[in-house]
Amino acid sequence: MTQPxxxxxxxxxxxxxxxxxxxxxxxxxxxxxxxxxxxxxPSGSGKSTFLRCINHLETIDGGRISVDGELIGYTxxxxxxxEMKPKEIARQRRGIGMVFQRFNLFPHLTALDNIVxxxxxxxxxxxxxxxxxxxxxxxxxxxADRVDAYPAQLSGGQQQRVxxxxxxxxxxxxxxxxxxxxxxxxELVGDVLDVMxxxxxxxxxxxxxxxxxxxxxEVADRMVFMDGGVVVESGKPADVLDNPQHERTQLFLESxx
Amino acid sequence: MTDRVDFDDSxxxxxxxxxxxxxxxxxxxxxxxxxxxxxSLWTNTNIIHSSITEFLFDPRIIKGVxxxxxxxxxxxxxxTILAIVLAVMRMSANPVLxxxxxxxxxxxxxxxxxxxIVFWGYLxxxxxxxxxxxxxxxxxxxxxxxxxxxPALVGGVIALSLNEAAYAAEIVRAGLLSIDHGQREAAYSLxxxxxxxxxxxxxxxxxxxxxxxxxxxxxxxxxxxxxLAVVAVAELYTAATQISAQNLRQVELLxxxxxxxxxxxxxxxxxxxxxxxxxxxxxxxxxxxxPFQQLKAAIARGRGRSNSRREVAQLxxxxxx
Ligand SMILES: Nc1ncnc2c1ncn2[C@@H]1O[C@H](COP(=O)(O)OP(=O)(O)OP(=O)(O)O)[C@@H](O)[C@H]1O
Ligand SMILES: [Mg+2]
Numbered sequence: 001m002t003q004p005x006x007x008x009x010x011x012x013x014x015x016x017x018x019x020x021x022x023x024x025x026x027x028x029x030x031x032x033x034x035x036x037x038x039x040x041x042p043s044g045s046g047k048s049t050f051l052r053c054i055n056h057l058e059t060i061d062g063g064r065i066s067v068d069g070e071l072i073g074y075t076x077x078x079x080x081x082x083e084m085k086p087k088e089i090a091r092q093r094r095g096i097g098m099v100f101q102r103f104n105l106f107p108h109l110t111a112l113d114n115i116v117x118x119x120x121x122x123x124x125x126x127x128x129x130x131x132x133x134x135x136x137x138x139x140x141x142x143x144a145d146r147v148d149a150y151p152a153q154l155s156g157g158q159q160q161r162v163x164x165x166x167x168x169x170x171x172x173x174x175x176x177x178x179x180x181x182x183x184x185x186x187e188l189v190g191d192v193l194d195v196m197x198x199x200x201x202x203x204x205x206x207x208x209x210x211x212x213x214x215x216x217x218e219v220a221d222r223m224v225f226m227d228g229g230v231v232v233e234s235g236k237p238a239d240v241l242d243n244p245q246h247e248r249t250q251l252f253l254e255s256x257x
Numbered sequence: 258m259t260d261r262v263d264f265d266d267s268x269x270x271x272x273x274x275x276x277x278x279x280x281x282x283x284x285x286x287x288x289x290x291x292x293x294x295x296x297s298l299w300t301n302t303n304i305i306h307s308s309i310t311e312f313l314f315d316p317r318i319i320k321g322v323x324x325x326x327x328x329x330x331x332x333x334x335x336x337t338i339l340a341i342v343l344a345v346m347r348m349s350a351n352p353v354l355x356x357x358x359x360x361x362x363x364x365x366x367x368x369x370x371x372x373x374i375v376f377w378g379y380l381x382x383x384x385x386x387x388x389x390x391x392x393x394x395x396x397x398x399x400x401x402x403x404x405x406x407x408p409a410l411v412g413g414v415i416a417l418s419l420n421e422a423a424y425a426a427e428i429v430r431a432g433l434l435s436i437d438h439g440q441r442e443a444a445y446s447l448x449x450x451x452x453x454x455x456x457x458x459x460x461x462x463x464x465x466x467x468x469x470x471x472x473x474x475x476x477x478x479x480x481x482x483x484x485l486a487v488v489a490v491a492e493l494y495t496a497a498t499q500i501s502a503q504n505l506r507q508v509e510l511l512x513x514x515x516x517x518x519x520x521x522x523x524x525x526x527x528x529x530x531x532x533x534x535x536x537x538x539x540x541x542x543x544x545x546x547x548p549f550q551q552l553k554a555a556i557a558r559g560r561g562r563s564n565s566r567r568e569v570a571q572l573x574x575x576x577x578x
Binding site: 055057086087090091092093094096097098100102104105106107108109110117118121122123150151152163166167170 | 446451461462539
């Protein structure tokens with residue numbers, strides 16, 4: 001059986017079609033435990049789709065993805081992959097946190113209740129303990145004073161930090177970030193990046209789709225450049241950013257920097 | 258120098274709001290018509306006013322009011338639950354469930370409510386017994402006489418609930434569709450299952466969209482209970498017509514019944530208001546005040562205003578002179 005490998009995420013020849021549009025064309029990559037991978041690429045290159053395949057928000061049409069040695073979304077019987085029941089998929093997702101570009105906080109719940117909902121409701125953490133931990137998480141993202149605020153009463157940057165705290169409340173082993181700062185006013189980006197920087201320093205395994213070149217240069221262990229559904233180039237951030245080997249990477253970096 | 262505003266003069270300028278003489282004319286005309294109408298009813302010798310007051314609180318009428326409220330509440334509760342099930346089925350990935358839901362809504366919206374009520378009333382003629390067993394075999398678990406199992410009241414409630422569910426299902430579906438897909442994705446990404454997500458994340462938000470039209474539906478339901486007169490359920494309208502059949506005071510008793518229906522629809526809008534507030538949490542930066550809070554605030558403002566007005570006036574005078 002599968003050894004607990006040193007990789008937290010392993011993607012092998014992942015393919016995905018939307019209708020006749022092949023969005024992911026055999027993507028293979030791995031993320032070692034405790035490392036940060038930054039995904040870079042032009043709009044429509046399939047970054048979000050790939051991220052969403054990792055927690056099975058999208059089904060894949062070929063290849064396989066495993067997180068912490070466990071195949072995501074499918075069970076292998078013989079040489080066939082069978083899609084899991086919703087319940088098992090939900091269990092797998094509990095170990096994978098996700099942060100969205102548009103925050104997606106639950107507007108009818110306060111900041112605290114947003115964080116408490118999943119641990120208390122699906123993981124069965126006792127109420128008092130869940131709340132205590134939620135308060136601690138809000139403190140960690142610098143929002144100890146906004147416990148009872150509704151999302152509509154928070155700035156974009158504050159909402160995104162609550163969203164990060166909400167994902168962390170499930171004690172995930174992997175965090176996925178899909179352009180977490182691109183919907184924010186420039187002056188609010190810094191607070192969110194600070195939280196992510198701390199998280200990376202604490203040893204969390206992370207995959208981050210971002211156009212914040214400075215951030216990825218500093219925090220990423222590895223950087224992957226995607227275009228047209230394929231991995232064009234990957235390596236240490238400094239190598240990819242300062243010495244891109246492919247013309248497409250060069251062109252993209254020129255347009256972003 | 259020429260376009261400098263002279264403060265001493267502007268202090269005396271009075272702003273005159275736009276006058277609306279048309280509104281006054283219309284209001285007077287409408288009041289006149291209303292007064293004439295009421296006068297004609299009041300002085301109509303064919304209406305015996307004492308019998309209106311006599312029967313307004315007649316025990317049979319009060320019982321009818323109680324039954325009307327009971328039928329409305331029970332039917333709305335059953336219909337709402339069924340509507341949520343139908344709406345979820347309609348949006349499910351399973352084509353069989355989608356087809357069943359579609360067929361249900363198609364049928365119950367497409368046939369008259371009155372016909373459905375009469376149908377449930379006549380069920381005893383169609384099936385003398387209702388039995389549970391395995392279809393197309395002789396295996397039977399139990400069998401009950403239809404008229405025992407479904408007396409007129411139960412049949413009426415079934416008819417009203419099933420019919421209402423078809424309309425409410427579309428309202429619930431509109432509510433569910435109004436919720437951004439990102440909400441479901443965020444819930445799924447936290448490991449919530451589809452059922453939990455619906456119950457805890459999507460439905461509570463959809464309520465904001467669902468409640469106002471459901472308030473309308475409840476008022477319709479309240480008045481549709483009068484259709485149960487055809488199967489002799491003693492709700493308000495039936496009670497009123499039974500009394501008038503004896504004393505021949507038809508118009509008076511219709512006025513009595515109408516007064517009660519109006520009263521009940523008025524009362525119904527109160528829980529709706531509070532439900533809307535409850536499910537509107539988090540959408541506005543601040544919740545609007547309840548009428549009670551508004552009243553308190555208005556009283557407080559009324560006390561404060563005369564003072565502050567005078568103060569402002571004094572301040573202006575002081576700083577300008
Ligand atoms: N649900 C969907 N149905 C059909 N096509 C889709 C769907 N989601 C994404 N696509 C298509 O897949 C391709 C990749 O989209 P994706 O969102 O993964 O790109 P991206 O790299 O995240 O781009 P961006 O930087 O703009 O977010 C695009 O061509 C897009 O139109
Ligand atoms: Mg994207």
